[in-house]
Amino acid sequence: MKVGIIFGGPSREREISFAGGRTVYDNLDKALFEAVPVFADSFGNFILLDWQYIYKGTIRDFYPPVEALPESEHQLQIYLESLGELSIAEQDAIIARAGKRLLPHEFRNYFDFAFLALHGPYGEDGSIQGLLEWYHIPYSGSGILPSAIGIDKAVQKELLKQHGFPTPDYKTIPFADWSERSKRESIFESLVADLGLPLVLKAPHQGSSIGVSIVKEHDFAGFEQAVERSFFTKNIYKEQWLAMGEEKQLASMKQLVDIREGIGMPVTLTDGTVIYHPEALLNHINDTFATTDTNTITLTNVEREHMVLVETFIQGREFSCIVVQDETAKPLALPPTEIVKGNEVFDYRSKYLPGLSRKITPINLPSEDIQRIRENCSRLFTFLGFNVYARLDGFITEAGEIFLNDPNTTSGMLPSSFFFHQAAEIGLNPSQFLTYIIRTSLAERLKSGKDTVTLTKLLSELDKSIKEEQAHRHDKIRVGVIMGGYSSERHISVESGRNIYEKLSSSTEYEPLPIFLTGDAENMRLYSIPVNIMLKDNADDIKEKIQHFEHGGKPHPVLAQIIAEAEGITKKYTGRSLQEPQRLTPAQLKNLVDAVFIALHGRPGEDGALQKELEQLYIPYNGSGIRSSQITINKYETNEILAKHGVPVAKHRMAFKEDWLQDKEAFFNGIESEFPYPFIAKPADDGCSSAVKKIKSRTELEAFSSLIFREMEELDTECARTLSLGFKEEFPNKAGFLIETLISKNGARHFLEITGGLLTKYGPDRSVNYEIFEASEALAEGEVLSLEEKFLAGEGQNITPARYAADPERRQKISDKVKEDLKRVAQILQIEGYARIDAFVRIYDNDEVETIIIEVNSLPGMTPATCIFHQTAINGYKPYDFIDRILQYGIERTKMKVLE
Structure with missing residues (x-):
């Protein structure tokens, strides 16, 4: 079956849609489906995308293409809309560099089914669903009406309230009212009186927590800023702007035009003038403040919201629950996940960057409360007429009251998203879950009474293919994918390992087995792990789960019940049940796999130790051999060998803890006499970006040395602040570090x-x-x-x-x-x-x-x-x-x- 994956789109979530589309493209089962990438640009053009562009880091890395970009003094990256009003011919010329324009009536020539990885307006609001229905293309997920309800937070609130679903109290601020500046303070006072503090402000037609703020204090200025953030409008004040200096102005501009956290482009001025390019905006701000008496410039995105939704703040634990339809079309709530945040708003970055929040599945509550959450989510799924799958978010208070909020007809489809995370708890890997979504969506479209002959045939052929694939599963090459480790890059290793696992699991040649490495340098331990543990949030969560089972722990009783409820789905798509983690000796590993893919970073993995064990047992593995790995893990030794062969490297030397302990002043003086500030300091034998710092002063050198040579596990907060360590950034503990001249x-x-x-x-x-x-x-x-x-x-x-x-x-x-x-x-x-x-x-x-x-x-x-x-x-x-x-x-x- 040819599956057109539609991703990108005009919304502010286009980058997550782009990354999600890539996940779907890579994870569709190659034995069942042919993936057809259909990129929607920000003008709504559909492009049959040349496949290599799917693997760019962001949309802006390839679209618009370099050839179409105007001169930009500051090399500011842009989306297509910043090129201004383009003719069809101009758009065609841009599209031709990325692929082939597809008109909707041509869709049927290229694919049988549309998998929707779009987010936000135009993607999950019924627009694309209606277009596909008009052209007789079956698609994934909910239909037109539930999608239209799912995108409009204000409509949802009213429906929930009218039909007895507990939901936070709310009010709205129409843009017309907000535009009258004299009304603003009274709006604020009225909202505080009606809803109390804190207030939660939302842009009602955006997903992914874009345009969301919490106002905690009785502070009108803070409230005004939050409202403007939700309307996607911004005031630039002359005094503040001029005080910044050129470098900070540029950084501020990048943040301002960011579609995720800023207001985006194009923007309108108060006189109606539209500015498309961030470089033009930067010049306009500088020119206006330099040549006129204007003290404030007001910028508003051309696609601003027409109202802001204001809710009362719910003090409780936040959860997210994926609800799917079982084989009989009844809703089945998967185990709800608790979101433990680094800050109070589960915003765009918290959702999609590993480590900024934690996902705990199922939410850590008594079983009765978890079941009540599941029941409420299933009831709301049915009430709103959702189909196939949906994501329902909410809060549970200390008193046990459940508030449901922001039901979504789609979910982020990054490998670490709730979508795959919760499906793994019933034993489905991402490839299998996507097959389930396509099959269930076909069955759902069939109920509409449209195109029944075509849809029945597609469904029958897919069922036959699924059975055939199950029968031939044992013919594949078995590959153990080793991930985790105990270096500061263990979380990235898990991301790498999962990606390798997913690419292999959707192939016709390989059967991957996830293997987690933990322990320490003296005692490496290997475990085979089931898919639900592999898809936990990060390496530390995986290790914690393994320890739970090692100490005699059992699966959570609610998980056991959900697995039983989902048995029909699991058996159809996997042919097996979930296993518990198993400790493996290298000899046992040899009996389980035909080859190994080492997805570890730093030590162990890149240092030859694991390679040595595998070679003794003649287990094939990826990457360099023992000796080469022993050299390249050590950046100092690598530098020395390359320098001896005449290869240019930075001037370098090691700095050792014993010298630091003996005489700190002599230690620092010795370094300063050889290396002028700024220079680079980094561990000599760890992964690529671990604790690499540009050292600009004695204070920073002292802080770096104190952290890397510390006796305690905890980081000294003052030293961490001096080095501007990021949130949850780890810092290894070593007996020496490498110093290199800053290459200029x-x-x-x-x-x-x-x-x-x-x-x-x-x-x-x-x-x-x-x-x-x-x-x-x-x-x-x-x-x-x-x-x-x-x-x-x-x-x-x-x-x-x-x-x-x-x-x-x-x-x-x-x-x-x-x-x-x-x-x-x-x-x-x-x-x-x-x-x-x-x-x-x-x-x-x-x-x-x-x-x-x-x-x-x-x-x-x-x-x-x-x-x-x-x-x-x-x-x-x-x-x-x-x-x-x-x-x-x-x-x-x-x-x-x-x-x-």
């Missing part, structure tokens, strides 16, 4: 940071041949690239291929030279399988190129958003193809060793 432009005409991937294969004579990919240009928001920027969807800005020069011929010539340099590094270090090499590139006036190596990662991050997938796409490899080649190389290497 040094007279070059052009200077950039790059990251380049590679792949190896055997030649006819068993020699190792290297395929070096086009490197990505990495742009950091802060002083160094963060973990989030490297690996998380929508966070990092990676431009692939790197912009070495404007002229294509010169760019390619420089790129070829850089690739030669990276290949030489790989050969010196005897890298095998695949790797990522980070470097700085200096390009001088005569096009002389200098590639300065920063570090080499023998097991690079394999999260869905990592830029290695952007690079492989240029060479024609989809992520699965890349993973397949990595595994096949490891299998071939082991066969050769057995023959020896």
